[in-house]
Amino acid sequence: MSIKNSMSIINRNIKVALLQFYTGSDKQANLQKVREFAAKALAKEPALDLLVLPECFNSPYAVDQFKNYSEPIPSGETTKFLSDLAREYNVNIIGGSFPELGSDNKIYNTSLTFDKRGEIVAKHRKAHLFDIDIPGKITFKESISLAPGDKATVFQLDNLCKIGLGICYDIRFPELAMIAARQGAGIMCYPGAFNTVTGPKFWTKFAVARAIDNQVYILMCSPARNVEGGGYQAYGHSMVVDPNGDVLVEAGHGEEIVYCELKPEVLDEARKNIPITLQRRFDIYHDVSKDAVAKAI
Numbered sequence: 001m002s003i004k005n006s007m008s009i010i011n012r013n014i015k016v017a018l019l020q021f022y023t024g025s026d027k028q029a030n031l032q033k034v035r036e037f038a039a040k041a042l043a044k045e046p047a048l049d050l051l052v053l054p055e056c057f058n059s060p061y062a063v064d065q066f067k068n069y070s071e072p073i074p075s076g077e078t079t080k081f082l083s084d085l086a087r088e089y090n091v092n093i094i095g096g097s098f099p100e101l102g103s104d105n106k107i108y109n110t111s112l113t114f115d116k117r118g119e120i121v122a123k124h125r126k127a128h129l130f131d132i133d134i135p136g137k138i139t140f141k142e143s144i145s146l147a148p149g150d151k152a153t154v155f156q157l158d159n160l161c162k163i164g165l166g167i168c169y170d171i172r173f174p175e176l177a178m179i180a181a182r183q184g185a186g187i188m189c190y191p192g193a194f195n196t197v198t199g200p201k202f203w204t205k206f207a208v209a210r211a212i213d214n215q216v217y218i219l220m221c222s223p224a225r226n227v228e229g230g231g232y233q234a235y236g237h238s239m240v241v242d243p244n245g246d247v248l249v250e251a252g253h254g255e256e257i258v259y260c261e262l263k264p265e266v267l268d269e270a271r272k273n274i275p276i277t278l279q280r281r282f283d284i285y286h287d288v289s290k291d292a293v294a295k296a297i
């Protein structure tokens with residue numbers, strides 16, 4: 001069997017920066033924080049291809065607040081803000097997520113991706129809502145105020161590569177990454193806000209698992225932990241994991257920008273050395289990527 005199908009999943013080196021910053025209750029301040037961090041990242045690395053923002057970057061991560069901060073897409077101010085920022089800085093942006101007011105009047109946890117021209121190239125609504133109850137430790141129920149998305153999201157970014165998107169808890173469901181990888185993605189990106197209970201136990205393990213299972217780069221971008229602000233405590237630890245499961249860069253829990261260069265040859269070599277992409281047994285089990293609806297917008 002030839003391995004040429006697995007070559008050049010990524011077209012060239014891709015420079016990414018994950019922006020890990022505090023988010024609070026002041027939406028304007030949160031947007032200004034994005035601008036400040038984007039400017040800082042591009043001042044340090046002018047040739048950046050991609051900025052990634054955290055989950056719920058313009059609002060508190062709280063079920064009783066999502067509605068108050070929700071905006072229609074594309075007419076809301078956060079969509080316009082991110083579009084202008086991408087165009088102004090000539091950079092692609094995976095815009096973390098923010099509460100979307102859908103045309104059906106439901107609220108979604110939604111991630112938009114913008115190309116350098118400021119066009120929306122992908123929209124992912126968190127498909128698996130974070131509903132958990134660990135007695136005495138953490139209870140959170142997104143489904144009190146959010147509705148789930150209904151599709152996997154895979155898209156072509158510029159001439160760089162295909163990318164799959166999930167949001168935080170979505171990472172616990174391996175299917176989204178499998179679908180993306182089977183459909184040609186070389187990167188799976190998860191804006192996410194794990195917490196101080198589940199973060200230490202699971203965050204890195206999931207990033208590594210999704211990377212190795214699918215031989216893709218994994219980008220995880222978290223808000224910084226706001227120890228003084230009360231409320232939900234994000235884990236932080238934004239990271240990039242390579243297709244072999246090696247953690248290339250990892251933030252602490254404070255405000256930080258992590259930079260990384262994704263290399264086509266690392267991905268190609270991982271797939272060449274261990275050719276699981278060519279050894280699947282769809283005569284034994286189902287290929288989930290075949291029945292997934294994955295539209296860009």
Ligand SMILES: NC(=O)CCC(=O)C(=O)O
Pocket residue numbers: 055130167168169170172192193194195198199202
């Ligand atoms: N924002 C989220 O979806 C949190 C997910 C999480 O913490 C987990 O353990 O899963």
